[in-house]
Amino acid sequence: MSQPVPQTDPPADRPEQGAAFGPDLAEVFGPSQTDGGPELVQLLTPEGERVHHPEFDLDFSEEQLRGFYRDMVLTRRLDVEATALQRHGELGIWAQLLGQEAAQIGAGRALRKQDHVFPTYREHGVAWCRGIDPLRLLGLFRGVDHGDWDPEDYGFGLYTIVIGAQTLHATGYAMGMQRDGVVGTGDADRDAAVIAHFGDGASSQGDVNESFIFAASYNAPVVFFCQNNQWAISEPIERQSRIPLYQRALGFGFPGVRVDGNDVLATYAVTQAALQRARDGQGPTFVEAYTYRMGAHTTTDDPTRYRLSADVESWKLKDPIARLEAYLKRNGFADAAFFEALDDEAEQFGATLREGCKALPDPSPLAMFDQVYAEQTEELVAQRDGYAAYLDSFEPETEVAR
Amino acid sequence: MSTKITLAKGLNMGLRQAMEDDPKVLVMGEDVGKLGGVFRITDGLQKDFGEDRVIDSPLAESGIVGTAVGLALRGYRPVVEIQFDGFVYPAYDQIVCQVAKMHFRSRGRSTMPMVIRIPFGGGIGAVEHHSESPEAQFAHTPGLKVVACSNPVDGYWMIQQAIACDDPVIFLEPKRQYHADKADLDESATPAPLFASRVVRPGTDVTLLAYGPTVKTAMRAAEAAATEGRSVEVIDLRTLSPLDMAPVFDSVRRTGRAVVCHEAHVNLGMGAELSARITEECFYSLESPVLRVGGFDTPYPASRIEEDFLPDLDRVLDAVDRSLDF
Numbered sequence: 001m002s003q004p005v006p007q008t009d010p011p012a013d014r015p016e017q018g019a020a021f022g023p024d025l026a027e028v029f030g031p032s033q034t035d036g037g038p039e040l041v042q043l044l045t046p047e048g049e050r051v052h053h054p055e056f057d058l059d060f061s062e063e064q065l066r067g068f069y070r071d072m073v074l075t076r077r078l079d080v081e082a083t084a085l086q087r088h089g090e091l092g093i094w095a096q097l098l099g100q101e102a103a104q105i106g107a108g109r110a111l112r113k114q115d116h117v118f119p120t121y122r123e124h125g126v127a128w129c130r131g132i133d134p135l136r137l138l139g140l141f142r143g144v145d146h147g148d149w150d151p152e153d154y155g156f157g158l159y160t161i162v163i164g165a166q167t168l169h170a171t172g173y174a175m176g177m178q179r180d181g182v183v184g185t186g187d188a189d190r191d192a193a194v195i196a197h198f199g200d201g202a203s204s205q206g207d208v209n210e211s212f213i214f215a216a217s218y219n220a221p222v223v224f225f226c227q228n229n230q231w232a233i234s235e236p237i238e239r240q241s242r243i244p245l246y247q248r249a250l251g252f253g254f255p256g257v258r259v260d261g262n263d264v265l266a267t268y269a270v271t272q273a274a275l276q277r278a279r280d281g282q283g284p285t286f287v288e289a290y291t292y293r294m295g296a297h298t299t300t301d302d303p304t305r306y307r308l309s310a311d312v313e314s315w316k317l318k319d320p321i322a323r324l325e326a327y328l329k330r331n332g333f334a335d336a337a338f339f340e341a342l343d344d345e346a347e348q349f350g351a352t353l354r355e356g357c358k359a360l361p362d363p364s365p366l367a368m369f370d371q372v373y374a375e376q377t378e379e380l381v382a383q384r385d386g387y388a389a390y391l392d393s394f395e396p397e398t399e400v401a402r
Numbered sequence: 403m404s405t406k407i408t409l410a411k412g413l414n415m416g417l418r419q420a421m422e423d424d425p426k427v428l429v430m431g432e433d434v435g436k437l438g439g440v441f442r443i444t445d446g447l448q449k450d451f452g453e454d455r456v457i458d459s460p461l462a463e464s465g466i467v468g469t470a471v472g473l474a475l476r477g478y479r480p481v482v483e484i485q486f487d488g489f490v491y492p493a494y495d496q497i498v499c500q501v502a503k504m505h506f507r508s509r510g511r512s513t514m515p516m517v518i519r520i521p522f523g524g525g526i527g528a529v530e531h532h533s534e535s536p537e538a539q540f541a542h543t544p545g546l547k548v549v550a551c552s553n554p555v556d557g558y559w560m561i562q563q564a565i566a567c568d569d570p571v572i573f574l575e576p577k578r579q580y581h582a583d584k585a586d587l588d589e590s591a592t593p594a595p596l597f598a599s600r601v602v603r604p605g606t607d608v609t610l611l612a613y614g615p616t617v618k619t620a621m622r623a624a625e626a627a628a629t630e631g632r633s634v635e636v637i638d639l640r641t642l643s644p645l646d647m648a649p650v651f652d653s654v655r656r657t658g659r660a661v662v663c664h665e666a667h668v669n670l671g672m673g674a675e676l677s678a679r680i681t682e683e684c685f686y687s688l689e690s691p692v693l694r695v696g697g698f699d700t701p702y703p704a705s706r707i708e709e710d711f712l713p714d715l716d717r718v719l720d721a722v723d724r725s726l727d728f
Binding site for chain 2: 118145146147148150151152157158160162165167168169170171172173174175176177178179180206207210211213214217368370371372373374375377378379380
């Protein structure tokens with residue numbers, strides 16, 4: 001019996017599997033599909049129609065809806081400004097989030113103050129929701145530091161560059177919450193959860209798979225939030241997985257949900273439910289936010305080498321901001337004055353980012369010696385002093401500013 | 403009042419004391435719970451401190467260290483046991499890219515008060531991957547501190563000091579010594595600082611540097627040399643990163659000669675760094691080149707010939723002779 005494979009035909013170099021080894025994959029995982037499939041949780045269609053879901057429906061206030069919209073518009077503005085700043089040589093590199101605003105704002109706004117986020121390097125929208133000054137993000141990509149915020153002050157960890165490493169940190173942090181007695185107490189102001197962000201590419205990493213095993217084993221209060229943006233630099237999702245990613249959770253022993261990551265309402269609803277499950281002590285959940293990386297991997301990437309513009313065009317029709325704008329306007333949830341005021345705010349925001357970025361001071365070269373250890377070593381003090389003396393040996397006009 | 407203890411007992415007592423002193427101290431690893439670890443170093447700890455503090459982990463070293471990072475960020479002080487030296491490599495990325503860099507990355511806001519215990523070295527007749535000496539790979543990594551204990555009393559004190567340290571410490575335990583010798587422990591004594599080397603046998607003719615399992619070899623070599631009228635000063639380095647070079651420089655300025663002995667491969671090993679530093683600081687005091695005795699630059703061999711790979715009494719004495727006869 002031939003073996004239908006979800007999502008993609010088997011590569012020519014891979015033989016088809018016989019049926020003798022376990023169940024038919026298509027019976028277990030459903031038929032092949034490329035549009036997110038029937039299990040995609042959606043509350044707002046690409047056309048801006050409000051639809052309902054039997055499990056994850058929520059009522060949203062008009063203020064909440066306008067807030068989501070503002071968050072997404074300003075997050076996109078940050079992305080546009082940062083991309084331009086990189087082109088102008090003010091940033092070394094920028095990781096673009098274009099197209100993923102709903103996934104990040106939906107997830108970010110579902111958090112409570114006591115929750116904790118472990119981000120990748122693309123979580124600018126979540127950082128925005130946690131109150132991180134966007135200039136701190138620009139500072140990292142400008143190269144003045146590796147992230148200048150205190151994770152404990154914001155419940156938002158430092159950007160992790162190594163793909164997937166942070167999912168283990170998130171799981172360990174969640175295990176710490178269990179030991180602190182802030183899980184499953186029934187006190188809404190006390191019970192906490194962790195959310196680990198990662199992408200479809202990272203889902204292939206050993207650390208991500210190990211984090212699933214640890215989280216399941218200890219029933220840790222962690223939500224694994226995967227933004228499947230379809231691309232790991234140049235490699236399509238089919239190179240990472242032969243089944244829909246959310247269904248992997250089943251094999252690790254916890255539930256997985258696929259949500260429309262371009263639908264801020266659905267992403268909020270699903271993430272909130274998953275976080276509450278974790279806070280209640282019911283363990284981990286995998287949320288796959290099905291979205292699309294509209295921009296390049298980073299400003300150094302050239303997607304025209306590996307993907308079709310027709311694919312990008314089809315995803316433009318699913319734009320997260322346009323669909324919420326249509327919904328707001330059609331239902332009169334936001335008037336012209338709201339949109340005009342937001343335009344003005346975005347302009348001002350952009351100007352602040354441009355000026356602020358250019359004004360970020362370079363760090364002192366000698367500062368690097370002081371933050372390696374909590375308890376400084378004599379060896380490093382000697383190296384620091386030696387380099388300071390070396391710098392001092394130059395004539396004043398060539399001296400490096402410190 | 404002193405008690406006779408082995409290294410295994412000293413480490414066990416030290417871990418127990420640290421867990422009693424600070425409720426944030428956790429022990430994690432494979433088989434560390436009911437079994438008490440394959441070397442029994444954590445024997446009885448889970449029974450007394452519970453499963454929340456002595457955590458049997460899934461068999462995934464990166465997972466153990468990576469989740470320990472998260473626990474440390476949450477305010478805990480995880481003590482991770484890597485079952486054998488050769489199994490640390492799956493965790494190498496987490497140790498080098500995350501554990502070592504977190505304090506630096508966060509500009510000092512996040513500390514990593516974590517101890518990664520690794521039974522290291524050979525001589526136990528084991529199969530592949532169970533006899534390695536990876537210390538230089540960690541000593542080469544900024545952000546980590548690396549220490550090696552050599553005897554039961556140091557084991558008791560050093561593990562507690564490493565746990566109390568706010569920096570991540572790679573804690574190397576000479577597995578061959580776990581149950582070998584007993585020593586008197588006085589729990590009321592004041593321990594030496596953790597990041598300090600120590601002259602364990604004074605001498606005048608040549609300085610012999612060792613750490614972990616080779617300290618015992620060095621001491622036996624010094625005794626043998628003494629019968630031939632050669633006075634060997636032995637220094638137990640104890641700390642490999644940072645290095646505590648002051649006692650070493652002081653010794654070499656007196657003896658004019660130095661031999662380094664470790665089980666790790668000689669090429670780019672600790673001996674290379676020690677040799678460079680001695681040469682930089684004691685150039686005019688040296689009567690002969692700094693010599694290195696260690697494991698050959700081969701993978702660790704099958705156990706029937708491991709004694710040929712490991713630096714033994716005779717190879718150390720040969721190097722001492724060559725240093726003195728230069």
